[in-house]
Each structure stands twice: as structure tokens, then as C-alpha cells.
Amino acid sequence: MPMQKSTLLLLQAALFATGLVLLTSCAGPGASGTGGIDPGLSQSATLASVCSGCHGGDVASEGIVSLNGYSATRIAVLFRKYKNEAEGPTAMHRMARGYTDVQIKQIARYLAKGTP
């Protein structure tokens, strides 16, 4: 299934590789808005690293959504929705309640753009 494979590669790229690509181009001063640290080694990368355990595969949207192609805004809006639905029953609701709005923003930005 070539389409699915390429989707997977894209997501992996979004989740992990972007940071590395940026690393090589970010070695110079001013390359990164938040201070020049390799994005893959940033606080945001560490925080976001847990997400791919569920969202990193070539999954159908029937169970867990693949975040492939999601913008940072879309990830953050959905994440906060999960967090703020008081009676929300899913595993994502239960986990979202453990993250601050600042952390959600960091995670969304890193997953979508590979930047801290």
C-alpha cells in the first residue's frame, strides 16, 4: 500500500525527523526563534515524544487519529477540547487533563512543525 506507507513516512518526518533536518540548518546564530537549541533536543520534543506511541503509526481514524497533516492550531484546539470536556470518557480526555495550556501549545507546535 504505497499511499499508506508514504503517509507513515510523512508523519514520522513530522514527528521526529524535522528536528534533525532543522538541526543541521540551525547551527548558526538566530536560526531558531526560541534560542538555537537543536529542536529535537528541546523541552517541546521531550514533552511531545510520548504522543507518537499512539499517534505515530499508520492508523485508521476509526480508533486513534493519525496526526499527519494536522496544523499546530488544530492539534492545540482539539487537545484543549479533550482537556476541558469535564465528563469526557476516553483515554485522551483522561490524559489531556494532565497538561497545562503552555505544554499543549509546545506539543502542538512541535508535532506540526518540528519547532520548540
Place this chain on the structure above:
Amino acid sequence: MDLKGEKSVLTSRRELLKGLTAIGLAGLYSPAVLAASSKARLVVIGGGFGGATAARFAKRLLPELQVTLIEPARHYIACPFSNLVVGGLRTLDAQMFSYQALTAEGIRIIPDMAVDVDPVARRVTLSNKQVLEYDKLVLAPGIDFRWNALEGYNDRAALKMPHAWKAGVQTEILRRQLQGMEDGGVVVMSITAAPFRCPPGPYERASIIANYLKQNKPKSKLILLDSNERFSKQPLFLEAWERHYAGLLEWRNPSNDGRVDRVDVDKMTLHTDFDSISADVVNIVPPQAAGIIAQKAGVTNESGWCPINAINFESTLQSQIHVIGDATIAAPMPKSAFSANAQAKVCAIQIARMFSGLDVEPTTLANTCYSFITADKAISVSGVYRNQGGVLASVAEAGGISPQQASDAFQQQEAKQARDWFTSVTTETFL
């Protein structure tokens, strides 16, 4: 931090990578020395969800790093979902993963067993006597069984009373015994006292064995002899058992004489304080500790498990050794594949930071464990964990179990999520 400072951090990181092998800076300019020791060496012991993930992420984060994974098995056989194999709902093949993708990414894989670690000289000895030096070591050895800690239960006994708590041949033995049993037979599971690998695992297994019996051998009985008064997702499992397996499955905790003191393999009998129970099929979830190599490395404490600084998963007992996964003392984070995979990523990033001359930073971790209660229904438990001085603590507002009295549709949806989780975590670790 000013930009000049940052640049110097990045520069020093490169020098560190080149110079970590303890040669002087001047040595860097000698081509011969450079060729011999230009790379920092990370050795990872154990190719499961923790070790394989850590090796992969470390290599991606620091492509120059020399990453070696020591794992004797040619294929990894995953424990998550192996209860479905026991219950005849899945093939063992679907649990098997090769290390080809890791090799393709430049990770050197040594298919041998690590038999000793010298934490002072920073050397690992393999069973073939080969010695590997490391700058940093990641131990992801999983569990080993404490044979004879349950009287009468050792590696030979396990051939007749399988544990199936490491997936593979053991999973097949248990599966075949269940298949071969007559309708009307008695299956007994003995569950050791916590902590053990996969806290909800025994109860998922009980559910799936009960599902098999209900479908195929409805006159049979499953008895759980439990050394724990309480267990993971208990209200949800009890509800599911009442709803799906009433009259078929009986659970006894220690207050109800459920603690097994001794087993007699020849007589296929289990002894509790006041009772002895004979069975046609016996499954033992045995007493456990960190994989034996952790003990050799001097990273276990008197409990048999490994205390860690949860910020970077470095051992609190030995420097330059990190421990992840089931072997660690990371409670409230459970001994799960999800945890091992998540810890591995954080550990790899922190190791890359250390190799790069950066400070380690605490982060927030999370876990979700799904358990099947029937062939197509599942329940879950989640948690979010913050570091407090290197110790993990549950975020109070977060986590918890699936709702009770949930609809079939909700539990079927959780089963789909479980399958997607398995796809994601195995893809990230092995594919």
C-alpha cells in the same frame, strides 16, 4: 542565553562527540587517533519496546553516535496482545518483529547475550567473551523470574505450568494446553504479588481465557488465585466478568484464601494457606525482578528492581548507566510497553542532551494501557506523570480508568484504539 553562547554549546557538542573517548583535545588532530576513537559509544542492552526505541531515537538525534544494541533474539515477540494468542484470537506471527529497520538506520546489532557489566571500567561482556566498551549504557533488560520464590516453581516446572509472561514458546504452550483440555476442565491462574510486568495483564488474560472457554468449553471453570487484595482496573474487570463470564470465572484474593504458597507440578496441584486445588491447566504469573543483567551491573536495590532518576532515567546507583522499562522502579508509572517506549524516548533525548553538553530537563510523561475483556471489547487506564525531584508523581487531575457501565459501542471503540496503539507503538519501535 545569548546567541553566541548557544553557538558555543553546539560547537562544544561536536567536540564532545569527537572527544568523548577520553583522548586529549590535541589527540583530535592526529588522524590515526581520530579514526580509532572519533565516536561516542552508546550501548543498549535489550531489544524490546524500551531498548529498541532508545537505540533508534539516540541514533536519529545524534547520527554520529555509535549505537550498539545487544539482543540475543533474532525476532522480538511482543507481550502486548499475546493474551489474544492464548485465547485463540490472534496468531503468534502477528506478535513478531525483526530488527531489520534498526540495522538499516545504522544501529549495530549484536545477536548475543550480555552476561556481565563492569560499571567502573564501562565494559559489557557478552556470552561469547567479547567485550564492548561504552561511554553510556542503556539497560532495558525487562524482567526475569525469581525461580523457586514460589515453592515448586522453576524453569522446568514452567514447561508444564506455563507462565507465558514472556511471549513466545510459553504463549504457545499455554494456548495448546487450553486447546487440548476437555470441556468441563478446570483452569487455574496463580498471580504473584505486585510489582510485576503489566499490572492489568493477568486480569486481561483471565478475561480472554474465559472468553475462549465460554465459546468452546462452556462447562469448564477458571479460578484466579490472587496474591493481591486489589488490582488494576478492578471495578471494570469485575463488571465485565459478571456480565460476560458469570459462573465461569471465580476470583479469590488473599482474604479469600487466594494466595498460592506452593505448587506441585507432578500432581498439577496448587496449595494455598488452607486449600489445595487440582487443575487441568495451570498458568503461573510468577514472582519477578529486573532482568538479571541489571543485577550484574549493580543497578538493582534490595527489591530486585532498579532505582532511577526519572528525569533522565539514569541509575541512582551507577553513573553512565540508564535503565528504562519494566526493570525500573518508576511507580506510579506502570511496567508497560507504553511506559517503556515513552521512557526510552525521553531517555534518548536526555542522553543526547548530555552528550551535547546540555543540562537535562524534567518533563511530563504519560501512559495508557488497554485490556481486552472480550474478543472485541476493551477497557483502559491512563496516567500522566510529572517529575518531582527525579521521582515520578501522578498528576491528580488526570488519568483514571474507563467509565463503568459503558455501552458495548464504547468498549468496542476502546478495542479499536487498542489495536491502533499496537500498530503505532510497534511501528515506532521496530518498523
